[in-house]
Amino acid sequence: TVGAVARDQAGHLAAGTSTGGLTAKRPGRVGDTPVFGAGTFAEDASCAVSATGTGEVFIRFTAASEIAARVKYAGQSLEQAAFEVIAELASEGGDGGLIAIGAHGPAVMPFNCAGMYRGCIGADGSLLTAIH
Amino acid sequence: MAQIGLAVHGGAGTIPAQTLRPEVADALHEGLRAALAAGLLVLKAGGPALDAVCAAVMVLEDDSQFNSAHGAVFTAAGRMEMDAALMEGHGRRAGAVAGICGPRNPILAARAVMEASGNVLLIGQAAEEFARAEGLVFMDEAYFSTPSRRAALALELARRASGAPDTRSDADRHG
Numbered sequence: 493t494v495g496a497v498a499r500d501q502a503g504h505l506a507a508g509t510s511t512g513g514l515t516a517k518r519p520g521r522v523g524d525t526p527v528f529g530a531g532t533f534a535e536d537a538s539c540a541v542s543a544t545g546t547g548e549v550f551i552r553f554t555a556a557s558e559i560a561a562r563v564k565y566a567g568q569s570l571e572q573a574a575f576e577v578i579a580e581l582a583s584e585g586g587d588g589g590l591i592a593i594g595a596h597g598p599a600v601m602p603f604n605c606a607g608m609y610r611g612c613i614g615a616d617g618s619l620l621t622a623i624h
Numbered sequence: 625m626a627q628i629g630l631a632v633h634g635g636a637g638t639i640p641a642q643t644l645r646p647e648v649a650d651a652l653h654e655g656l657r658a659a660l661a662a663g664l665l666v667l668k669a670g671g672p673a674l675d676a677v678c679a680a681v682m683v684l685e686d687d688s689q690f691n692s693a694h695g696a697v698f699t700a701a702g703r704m705e706m707d708a709a710l711m712e713g714h715g716r717r718a719g720a721v722a723g724i725c726g727p728r729n730p731i732l733a734a735r736a737v738m739e740a741s742g743n744v745l746l747i748g749q750a751a752e753e754f755a756r757a758e759g760l761v762f763m764d765e766a767y768f769s770t771p772s773r774r775a776a777l778a779l780e781l782a783r784r785a786s787g788a789p790d791t792r793s794d795a796d797r798h799g
Contacts (some may be wrong), residue, residue: 494684494692496632498663498673503626506673506682507715510731512696512706515773516780519699525707526720526734526745530635532709540673540713544636591631599688601630609634613664615627619654623639624650 493525495532496543497593505593507540509534514547523547529557536595538564541574544608545588549581559592570594578602600608631657636699641798652689653761659683670732674712674735679707681731688770693730696768698777705770708734725754725768728761737759 493511500506509525509532524531524547531547533556534540541556550556555577562573572590581588584603589603591610599612601622611621634656663680669672681692688695695702708730711721719738722745730774733755737746746754756762784792 493635493680494633494657494659494690496630496663496677496680498631498667498680499626499629499675500667501625501628501670501672501713502672504673504741506677506711508677508682508708508710508734510685510692510698510706510708510729510734512691512693512704512709513699513775515697515776516784517702517705518704519701519705520723521699521705522707522722522747526709526722528718528720528744530709532718532720534713534718535713535716535795536713540632540711544633550676568636572747587636589633589636590745591633593629593631596627597629600631601631601633603636605636605640609636609652609656610632611653611660612631613629613660617664619660619664620658621653621660621762623644623652 493544495544495591497540497542497591497599499593503536503595505534505536505540507542509542524550525556527551529554531556533557533560535560539592539593539594541572541590543588543590546586549584549586550588553581553584553586554583555590563594570597571600573605574600577600581598628675630663630667630680631661632656632684634684641746654685654690655687677710678731678735682729684722685729685731693728695770695773697773702777704765706730710734710738718744721751724748724751726762727755727763732760735758789795
């Protein structure tokens with residue numbers, strides 16, 4: 493699974509996710525990628541999210557819109573909301589991670605497994621990538 | 625003017641640090657940087673976040689290191705079924721496809737659904753026919769598969785047949 497989130501000069505957000513699913517999956521099985529509010533979500537008033545991991549759990553717990561709701565209604569920072577949701581998903585069997593960006597500030601990239609292929613642009617425009 | 629921002633991911637899992645060979649790690653970093661560079665180019669030129677996301681995801685879809693499009697994994701039936709989704713924060717426009725194999729860039733099929741179908745989600749063969757009617761580039765199934773993904777399928781099916789425990793993490797299976 494791959495994904496991207498972005499904020500443009502006008503302050504608008506967008507999220508995109510694309511996947512081959514999981515190895516040897518049941519034919520017809522669809523994970524969280526095309527389920528808006530689970531694996532992919534974008535709303536200028538809160539955040540843009542793209543997730544990767546145990547799709548069934550990210551769907552049942554509406555991972556992406558859960559983060560957006562905490563930002564919008566609970567006044568949490570994007571970082572706090574994203575890291576808490578990813579941690580809570582781990583206890584429900586949801587391995588994986590996500591990237592998210594809000595109306596202001598840097599992108600966040602929490603994950604609850606050993607590693608996530610990820611990258612973001614720094615405030616100075618540098619390209620930062622990481623695996624573990 | 626807002627400060628531009630961009631992030632990408634290429635999947636998650638128990639990526640074994642000790643056995644990840646340096647040249648493999650370097651190639652992965654290079655793939656992620658290429659995606660960031662493509663998105664950043666759009667944003668620096670004043671382009672919309674939607675175009676930056678598409679540009680970055682397309683680079684990762686074209687890179688066989690990552691599980692999407694070129695480099696997608698196989699189902700238990702030995703086929704490939706891809707899903708993709710795109711959402712715009714300004715007005716919450718959204719488009720997605722599921723269970724398709726054909727469009728070289730599934731993220732562009734999702735965008736076509738968002739911009740030209742009047743729907744939010746299209747699935748299966750009808751989604752492929754819609755994407756073809758919208759003029760998207762299609763590839764043969766062989767383009768999407770790679771020897772390593774085929775080997776992973778064979779290994780997993782052999783494990784299931786033997787009844788051996790599945791030691792992979794969920795993220796590995798999904799990532």
